Amino acid sequence: MAHTIHVDIVSAAGQIFAGEASMVFAPASEGEIGIAPRHAPLLTMLKAGEVRVQTEGADEQSFFIGGGALEVQPNAVTVLADTAVRAKDLDEAAALEARRRAEDAVREKTDKIELAEAQAELLRAVAQLRAI
Amino acid sequence: MAGAKEIRSKISSVKNTQKITKAMEMVAASKMRKAQDRMRAARPFAEKIRKAIGHLRHANPDYKHPYLIEREVATLGIIVISTDRGLCGSLNINLFKASLALLRAAAAQGQKVQICPIGTKAVQFFRRLNVEIVATATHLGDRPEVNALIGTVKVMLDNYRSGALDRLVLVNSVFVNSMSQTPVVAQLLPVEATGAGELQDLWDYIYEPSAAELLDGLLMRYVEAQVYRGAVENVACEMAARMVAMKSASDNAGKFIDELQLIYNKARQAAITKELSEIVGGAAAV
Numbered sequence: 001m002a003h004t005i006h007v008d009i010v011s012a013a014g015q016i017f018a019g020e021a022s023m024v025f026a027p028a029s030e031g032e033i034g035i036a037p038r039h040a041p042l043l044t045m046l047k048a049g050e051v052r053v054q055t056e057g058a059d060e061q062s063f064f065i066g067g068g069a070l071e072v073q074p075n076a077v078t079v080l081a082d083t084a085v086r087a088k089d090l091d092e093a094a095a096l097e098a099r100r101r102a103e104d105a106v107r108e109k110t111d112k113i114e115l116a117e118a119q120a121e122l123l124r125a126v127a128q129l130r131a132i
Numbered sequence: 133m134a135g136a137k138e139i140r141s142k143i144s145s146v147k148n149t150q151k152i153t154k155a156m157e158m159v160a161a162s163k164m165r166k167a168q169d170r171m172r173a174a175r176p177f178a179e180k181i182r183k184a185i186g187h188l189r190h191a192n193p194d195y196k197h198p199y200l201i202e203r204e205v206a207t208l209g210i211i212v213i214s215t216d217r218g219l220c221g222s223l224n225i226n227l228f229k230a231s232l233a234l235l236r237a238a239a240a241q242g243q244k245v246q247i248c249p250i251g252t253k254a255v256q257f258f259r260r261l262n263v264e265i266v267a268t269a270t271h272l273g274d275r276p277e278v279n280a281l282i283g284t285v286k287v288m289l290d291n292y293r294s295g296a297l298d299r300l301v302l303v304n305s306v307f308v309n310s311m312s313q314t315p316v317v318a319q320l321l322p323v324e325a326t327g328a329g330e331l332q333d334l335w336d337y338i339y340e341p342s343a344a345e346l347l348d349g350l351l352m353r354y355v356e357a358q359v360y361r362g363a364v365e366n367v368a369c370e371m372a373a374r375m376v377a378m379k380s381a382s383d384n385a386g387k388f389i390d391e392l393q394l395i396y397n398k399a400r401q402a403a404i405t406k407e408l409s410e411i412v413g414g415a416a417a418v
Contacts, residue, residue: 012177013277014170043346044341044346068353069181071184078180082278
C-alpha cells in the first residue's frame with residue numbers, strides 16, 4: 001500500500017520538481033486544497049500562491065506559482081505552473097517593486113482590460129510576498 | 133614600394149574582422165547549447181498539458197470548446213517568429229519565404245490574413261508588405277520568457293474567439309541539427325485532436341470549477357506553451373545559423389589574408405629586385 005504519491009511540478013520553462021510526496025497543498029481556484037495519496041482524480045485551476053510538497057522525511061518544500069492548473073491522477077499529481085521558481089529564490093525587493101508598479105497601473109489606467117490585468121498582477125505580487 | 137603599406141594595413145584590418153567573427157562563432161556555439169537545453173526543458177510542460185486536454189476531451193465529448201471546432205476559414209492568423217538580430221545566414225530569409233508562400237496560398241483562396249510578427253526582423257519585413265499586423269513582440273532576448281508572449285498570444289486568441297480569425301498557424305524555424313534549420317508551419321487553432329490511443333486508463337475527474345472553464349484555461353496555456361516553444365527553438369536556430377555563418381566568414385577571412393600576404397610578398401620581392409638592379413646599374417656606371 002502506497003503512502004506516497006508522485007508529484008511533478010512543471011512550468012513552460014522547465015521541470016521544477018519531481019519526486020514522491022506524502023502530502024501536497026495547493027491554492028486551488030475554489031480554496032486551498034490538500035492532496036494525500038489515493039486522492040480521487042481531480043482537475044482544477046490554481047491561483048497565484050504557494051504549492052507545498054511534504055516529502056516522506058516530513059520536511060516540506062515550497063514553490064511559488066503564478067497560477068496554473070493541477071491534475072490529480074490515481075497515482076500522480078501534476079502541477080502545471082504558469083511561473084514557478086523556488087520560493088527562496090524570490091527577491092522580496094522585486095516583488096515590492098512589482099506591487100508598486102501594479103498599484104501605479106491601477107491608478108493610472110482606466111481601460112477595462114488593463115485594469116483587470118493590473119489587478120491580477122497586484123494579486124500575484126501580494127501572493128509572492130506572502131510566499132517569502 | 134608604394135602598395136606594400138596599403139596591403140599591410142588591409143591585412144591587419146581583415147585580421148581584426150576575423151577575430152570578431154571567430155569570437156561571434158564561439159559565443160553562438162555556447163549560446164546554442166544553452167538554448168537547446170531550454171528547448172528540452174520546455175517539452176514536459178507541453179506534453180503534460182496535452183495529456184490533460186486529451187483526458188478532458190475524452191471525458192466530455194458533448195462539450196465543444198470554440199478552440200476545438202473546425203470552421204470555414206475566412207481569415208487566417210499567422211504568428212511568425214524570427215530573430216531580433218541579423219548575421220545569422222539565411223535563417224530569416226527562409227522563414228519569410230515560407231510565410232510568403234502561406235500568404236500567397238491564402239490569397240489564392242480568397243482568405244484574409246492577420247499577421248503577428250515576433251522578433252524585430254519579422255516586424256520590419258511585414259511592415260513593408262501590405263498586410264494587417266495585429267500584434268507584435270520584440271526583444272525577447274536569448275532567454276525568451278512566457279510573460280513576454282502572453283499579451284501577443286492573447287490578442288490572437290481573442291480574435292479567434294470573436295470570429296475575426298478562423299484558423300491560427302505558427303511559422304517558426306525548427307532546429308533539425310546545428311547545420312540545418314527549416315521553417316515549419318504548424319496549426320495552433322483549432323487544436324488538432326489527440327489520438328485516443330495514447331490514453332490508456334480513463335477515469336472521470338472531479339472538476340473545479342467547471343469542465344468548460346478548465347478546458348479554457350488549459351487550451352490557452354497550451355497555445356502559449358506552443359508559441360513559447362517556438363520562440364525558444366528560434367533562439368537555438370538563430371545561434372546555430374550564426375555559428376555556421378560566422379565560421380564561414382572566419383574561413384573566408386583566412387583565405388583573403390593568405391591571398392593578400394602573397395600579393396604583399398610579391399610586391400616586396402619586386403621592390404627588392406628593383407633596388408638591387410638599381411645599385412648594380414649604378415656601380416656599373418661608375
